[in-house]
Amino acid sequence: MQTVRVTVRPGGDDAVRVAVDGAPERVVALAELGKYQIQIDRSADEDRLSAVGRGLFDTLFGAGAATPEDGARLLLDLADAAPQVLALPWELMQAPDDAWLFGGEHRPAARVVADRKPPAPLCAPVEMLVVAGDADRTGDLGVAAEIDAIYHAVSGLPACWNVEVLVEPAMDEFIAAMRTERHILHFIGHGEQRPGGRAKLRVESGWSINPAVIASNQLPCPRLVVLNACRTAGETAAVRGVGAAFLTAGVPAVVTTQGDVRAQAGVAFARELYGALAEAVPVDVAVARARARLLWSRPRFRDHEWAVPVLTVATAPEHALRVTRPGDAVALLAAVPEPASDTIRQMVDRCDVRRAVWSWLRDASGLLAIHGEAKAGKSTVAQWTMLTARVHGTPAAAIEADGRLDYAGLLRRMVAAVEAEVGPQAAGPAQRFRAALDGAAPAVGVVRPSDDPLDPDRVAGLFATFAEAAVPAAGIVLVIDPFTPVAGDADVLTRLIVPAAKGELGRVRLVLVDRRFDAALRSRGDVEVQLFHREDVVRLADEFCVRLRGLSRYREKAPTEDQWHSITRRIKQWAGGRAEPDALARVRAYELVDAEGQARRAVLDVEES
Incomplete structure (x- = not known):
């Protein structure tokens, strides 16, 4: 982008020196500039504002000067300007062809008061x-x-x-x-x-x-x-x-x-x-x-x-x-299956939790424990964690755990999740892992031999070999939600969770979601999802109503503007009724979603999906 730089420097007690793109300076009396001091307020006369704008343009560029090209960046350098110069309404500048120099969408402009080293991206x-x-x-x-x-x-x-x-x-x-x-x-x-x-x-x-x-x-x-x-x-x-x-x-x-x-x-x-x-x-x-x-x-x-x-x-x-941002957030969110994509869009507030998650993703810790009361929104935070990881170029996947899984069964699901998320790079290592786990292939040269294909040490070695070959350099985040069904397996705890907490799983990082965790497991990454203060529920409802517009459930039958107004009005009425002055009272995350469902059914007369 071409840049047009205009500098205004002191020229003595009663004048300033003006130069455009390094051209010879012109001296302008401060008294001349003083004629263009005007307050932009509701009583300002439009003709007077236009005259001021033309006068300021002529002062800087010279009478009859050509308008800077559309698409050029205009920088007005006032680094050493006196207060009365800074107070002038430079944004009103109007060229001879009536173009507002600061008013065009394709002509960005700014005042410059210093030339500091730019901050890092x-x-x-x-x-x-x-x-x-x-x-x-x-x-x-x-x-x-x-x-x-x-x-x-x-x-x-x-x-x-x-x-x-x-x-x-x-x-x-x-x-x-x-x-x-x-x-x-x-x-x-x-x-x-x-x-x-x-x-x-x-x-x-x-x-x-x-x-x-x-x-x-x-x-x-x-x-x-x-x-x-x-x-x-x-x-x-x-x-x-x-x-x-x-x-x-x-x-x-x-x-x-x-x-x-x-x-x-x-x-x-x-x-x-x-x-x-x-x-x-x-x-x-x-x-x-x-x-x-x-x-x-x-x-x-x-x-x-x-x-x-x-x-x-x-x-x-x-x-x-x-x-x-390494990943395209819009495309990544669009690829998230429903209703998870809606759930992510609906998450309001949680600013401290989001910062804690981002800090964990940015650091090298291998385990994040997401815990809190029932229905507080822990699963939503976990889904947001996966999307955030993907936006930053780190693959992420969810593991569905149930009470029938043992240590080896959980690792099978983890391998399948990595294969589905990473793609062809993981297909061969995943096939070798399953074959070795089933005893169909000798373990010699891969891990130490064992007569028992499901020996926990052998299984751990097979998974480590798989991860080394299949997980990309950026690593992968695997979410186990809920963790309760497999929490009682001693091998899961000692051979998977504790090593993850110690950062011993290499490029594999785990996120566990449950009501509570032992303090030792929370030592490396800990996010507590609390219920909302009831005193904040009106503001939360306002944010929630804004987010409703992007939900996929409305793509086939989008409410009209009047219907939207009615839906949001009903949700805010609900919030007003919940906002009691009891600072100890809390509101669960699902209550906002439930309020939206009730309002939607009342307005659109449809069954909850």
Whole structure:
């Protein structure tokens, strides 16, 4: 992609020096630029905004200059610019042919304030923290709709995005969340800056996110911070000030606002922004798409609302949020048989569990124990673990265990699962394993001879030989769900599970699902799936309703828009009835699914599949 770089540097006390792509500099008086200072708010005159945009274009490019080509990346370098220059509405720039330089979907643009070394690419899942500073009890701020828009944008990639929401969190809760690796921070709420006071974003639980909180707590830097906080006039300076503090702290890219953001526009911008980022496009391209959505959706949005978001970067925008994923999550999820694919799509919250699973997959531990109360969602977590492993290039398969299986029988099923998942590479080793186990082939040269084909040591050796030949370098994840039917077999425990916990199964990694495990088996990988707090059930229902749209059961008979509204309304009514103020009460994961089934039958008059 071609890049057009415009630099604006101090030119003394009363001027700036401007250069386009290294061409000779021109000197522009600060007084001249001052004519273009204007607040983008609901009362702004459109003709005046257009005149400001033309004046800013002429200032940078020269009167009558040609419009940069469509498809070029525009970087406005303001690294050493004075505050009054940074405060100008550069996003309004309009060329002589009436093109908005920051408004085209195919002309990504960003302000640049530093040229830092780009962060290393990150491997999915993208960890995102959404903080609502105001619970929006009246609904005027559109907080619930904006959170739903974020969920909707990334819900099709369940193993690639992990979205956690905090509503009016306490300060220590926010700091603890930020100290866990977060790639994106998205804030919704109000800003505040009194004359002579410091900028801050209000959190209605009694504190604020301000430069001191950002600098003093030495929080790990996200890759992207989005402050969608101007919900009333006069908050622009506060949002800009907090955004600058994040950039100073080391954040590569920050999106702030330079005017009043109506709730409707904020929701649409968020949906389009994260929908584009989910496609792994550069952050400036994603912002350009979101701006274009606002620009070309009039009269729903006002003429100038597209120019309110401001993207500022401290590194190359294409490097700020680079996400790699070896596998195609959409194709992999489509290949998961029903109803498992629906179950994966339905999993809500569980952010801490998802992070623990990803940490285990990223590390070298050979055993993961998933445990918790009945109907809490353990099997859903196990299925999500398999999809996540596949997205990251590691084969994964499920083993169906029952009480008739002994050690050798369980290994047979494991070999069959590996063969089905890996393909031709495993066919020959699998055939040799079965033949040797059946006593049809001598074990000489493979493992030590034994008169008993089912001698546990001999069987273990046969499996080790098979795994060495059949399992790819990336390894394989095998899920035994439930583990209870084979847990009582001493050979399973001593020759399979304990070696897995010690990392002695080579490239084979095991995931066990059960109510509880001995502490020794949980020492290397441990995920406890807890019931939901009843106080969170309304938010969980909101997320659940967003995810329903992607379920395969609706492909043949998709509800109409009115039916969808009725289904989701009934689920939210159910959630409202469950949200009692008893912090000790819990809600089981299956209750959400059951509520959806009841609402669906009531609305569509169909039998539960």
